[in-house]
Amino acid sequence: MVSPKGRERAAVTISTHRDAHNPPVELPSSSASNFFEEAQAGAAEEAELRRKFQKFASKSSAELSEPDVLTFEDFTRLLEHYDTTSLASLVPYFYAIDRNRDGKLDFQEFFLGSVAADPQTVHILNSFTGRERANFTFDYYDVNRSGFLELEEFQKVCRDCALPSLDEHALRRHTFEKARDLGLMEESQRRGRVLDDESSFIPPNQKQFYEFISTERLRGTSRLFRFQKTLIKQRSRPKRAVLAPEPVDGTELPPAEGDTEDATTEEPSDYEDVDGLFFDKEESPRIASQDARTMPYTDLLPVAPPCELHLDTEKGLDDAFQIAAEVLKGLSHSNFEGLIPPADGSFTLATADDICALCNAAAILMKDEDMVLTHLQPPLKVFGALHGQIWDLLSHFKWHFRPTEDEGHGDLLYMSYLFLGDYADRGSHSLEVLTILLSLKVLHPNRISLLRGHHENRHVNYHLGLREECEKRLGTGAMEVYEQLNRTFEHMSLAANMGGKMLALGPGIVSSSLHRLDQLRKYRKPLYLPHPLQQRPEKAERLNEQVLLELFTPSDLLQPEGCEREAEQVKAFCAMQKLNAVVASRQIPATGFAFDFGNRLIRVCSCVNYCDLRRGNLAAILYVVQQDESSAVTIRPKVLAAYPDRKDFLSGRPLLPTPSRAPVNLRWPRQSRAPTPGRLRDTQADETGHPVTSIRLLEDQATAAVEDETVHFPVLSFAKASPQG
Structure with a gap:
């Protein structure tokens, strides 16, 4: 590529303002050679x-x-x-x-x-x-x-090119006007009056x-395509906190007194830049740092609008039990007939009114349950995050018994089920997962327990998939179902005490402001969750809100030091509450489970390949068993593994793309953003430095329970006595 010849050359002036966010204007030509x-x-x-x-x-x-x-x-x-x-x-x-x-x-x-x-x-x-x-x-x-x-992608270009902020209606009108000006609308539409027609847009x-x-x-x-801060240039800093001078007429001001031109920040982790002020971390104001950390969260997940619908809380109550039984008939079939989503992506498991009925019935059942459940006793199955991945949920049922009362195939006569939340968003079939789980709760309220996870929060699921899936797959009545689901989430409990020995936390983290379980017990249902940008309550209630913010907001984005407890703090929390361990599902271990912090924090994820990341992850559930009242409680992981170039056992479809096969979109909507901060568990070693036991890939099946004698997983046992520290 060479510069166009015969054109008038223009001087290129680059602003020298530190961390400038407004790029230079477009110029017609250049004298550069590359x-x-x-x-x-x-x-x-x-x-x-x-x-x-x-x-x-x-x-x-x-x-x-x-x-x-x-x-x-x-x-x-x-x-x-x-x-x-x-x-x-x-x-x-x-x-x-x-x-x-x-x-x-x-x-x-x-x-x-x-x-x-x-x-x-x-x-x-x-x-x-x-x-x-x-x-x-x-x-x-x-x-x-x-x-x-595509139209949605082109609309984002138009939005980011526009100087003023446009509301949804104005942005859509602006997008079609720009598409018409660029010749991206079909001729028949350009001649007529109808411009707001997706089918006439030419990508x-x-x-x-x-x-x-x-x-x-x-x-x-x-x-467009601009970093917020430069990576390729060193940034000068004064030694003390001083106001950064503004350049005048594009001229760089001389360094401040006592500073040198080559004084640079070796690592940004040593200093923080807030509103033009440089502070040593030890001297930096807490509120400034907190604001800086909060902004990405608000950009990513703004405050969701409140419900504007009048919800009929008695809709379908008389028929809810029958609806649940009809939904779950497929659990008795070997191939889960009726539970498998159609290939065309439509939702056929229940009607919108049926889901509303299940929501109303489940909300009534969960409303009277304590915020910290205490009735759960071994044997238990504990499920981590599912994220709308119906194939993984059914795979767990296929290989580890089903939640039915059929002898030989089901274990519900003697086994209780605990789900730790994160049922929706990210994956393709949140509606199927939620319909099945709510049906189980309605039919077997004493055997099925549903906790509230990070995504059972309208400020999250409004943006990350559930609302959009309802609108795409349900049509009329979509928003009523979405609002009824969120109303049901508000009646879910936050935690469960399992056998008096372990605490299962739905939100998935032991926050620094959570000191005792009574803080969770005093919340009342329905429980509405706050957002970091919403107006703070009176001083007396701020501590209560802070616990919820730390539980349901990604810790990396809420406070500068993070709101999740470290190893020693988790151990101390368990000792104070007389717990053997905390079970959580917020983070995604590569092996599907992890025993961390000296076995005081047990992590579990029950969906395969969260967010379609290249690193991938296996899925697991936990068996919590106890032979008799005097024996130890044992936690045994059961793992599911999916492999490339294999076919899903239910549908026969390839699980992952291969060089010889076109990629298969296993998710709806397709993932277009990074995982929420703090979700991935970086380390793959225990506290002694030994790597977690590796998992040998099975060659004869795509989705399988790892029961081979040559594959060994750690089994964790707790004595009857509570730990003393």
């Missing part, structure tokens, strides 16, 4: 980025002699460490920068992408930066990786997208 020269990214910038790259990159073995690379997890940690972008942008940034689509970033890919996304890189329309940035921007917004910008490809930008038909793209 992209990096035009972007003014030289040896110093390359060296600075390489230093950061090496700090987080996965190191290759000496034997392979391969270059170091950033995996998605490495990339996430790096961008979060340097506060470079919002959490919602991690996945699209990684995909756009991964030019060769191999799922990892070498340094050259990372350098090119970081320069293109730098807030100070110019955006020259008909030159190197304009073309490269257009390519990156297209890939960033092409969420479904189709090679075209542009990457070449067309650059043409729109280079011909200035699509304006405002200089703001």
Whole structure:
């Protein structure tokens, strides 16, 4: 690529304002000979980025002699460490920068992408930066990786190009007007009056997208694909807290007195930049740091609008038992007939009115249950997060007995079931999972216990899948079902004491403000959950709200030091409450389960391959058994494993894409953002440094219970006496 000849050259002026968020205006031409020269990214910038790259990159073995690379997890940690972008942008940034689509970033890919996304890189329309940035921007917004910008993706481009903030109605009108101006509406629609028609929209490809930008038909793209802070430049800092001076007329002001031009921050973890002020961490104001951490959460999950529907709380109550029995008839069939979702994606398990009836009946049953359940005794099955993955739930039922009273196939006559929450969002079939679980609760209220997890919160599930799934799959009555489900969530308990020895926590973390179980017991149902940005209550009630905020808000985003207790604090909490352990499902262990903090914190996840991450994860449930009242309580994990190039035992469909087979979309909606912070469990070793027992892949089945004698999982037993510390 060479610069256009015969055009008037324009000087390129780059703002020197520290952490500038408004990129330079688009210019018609450039005198540069390549992209990096035009972007003014030289040896110093390359060296600075390489230093950061090496700090987080996965190191290759000496034997392979391969270059170091950033995996998605490495990339996430790096961008979060340097506060470079919002959490919602991690996945699209990684995909756009991964030019060769191999799922990892070498340094050259990372350098090119970081320069293109730098807030100070110019955006020259008909030159190197304009073309490269257009390519990156297209890939960033092409969420479904189709090679075209579908209507929803194009609407996001229009939203981010617009200077004023537009409401939903105004944005949709603006999108169709822009599509008409760009020739992206069919001729028959352009001649008529109807413009708001999705079927008439023609998705542009990457070449067309650059043409729109280079011909200035699509304006405002200089703001797109921009990091919030630079990665390629060192940032100077004064030694004391001083107000950062503003540049005047684009001229950089001299350093403050007592500061030198080469005084740089070696690691951003040593200092915090809040509203132009630099503080040592020991001196930084707590509230400023908390605000800085809260903002990504509000960008990702804003406050959900309140329910505006009048809900009939007695709807279908007389028929709820019969509806539940009809739904669960499929559990008695060997192939779960009637419970398998149709291939066309429609929802056929129950009607919208049926779900409302199940919600009303379940809410009545759970309303009178204590906020901390105490009736649960071994034997128990404990299920972790399911996230709408109906195949995994049915797989657990297939390989570990079913929740029926049929002898030989079911175990409900003697076994109790405890579900730890996170039933919805992320996966494809939240409605099926919830319908089955609510039906089980209605039919067997004393055997089935449903706790409230992180996603049983309207501020979360309004944005992460449940609302959208209801609208897509239910049609008329969709919002009534969505609101009835959330009303049911408000009647779920927060925790369960299992046999007086272990505490199961629905929200999934032992928060720093939770000191005793009485704090949970005093909440009353229905329990409405707060949002970090909502108006705080009176001082007397703030502590009560703080417990809920810490339980249901990702800890990495709520407080600077995190609100989840560390190992010694969890051990102390168990000792004070006379507990052997806490069982939680907030984090996702790679093996489906984990015994952490000296076996005081037991983690379990019951869905396979959460968020479709490349690293993947197995799924597990926990058996909690006790031979007699005098014997120890034993926790035995039961694991499900799904493997590439195999077929699902229920549908015959391939579970994962292979080189010879087109990818199969196992989720709806497709995941377009990074996992919520704190969900992934990074370490794969116990406290002694020994790795968790590896799991041998079975070669004869795609989904299987690991019962092979050659595969051993740790079994945890607790003596009858309570721990003393």
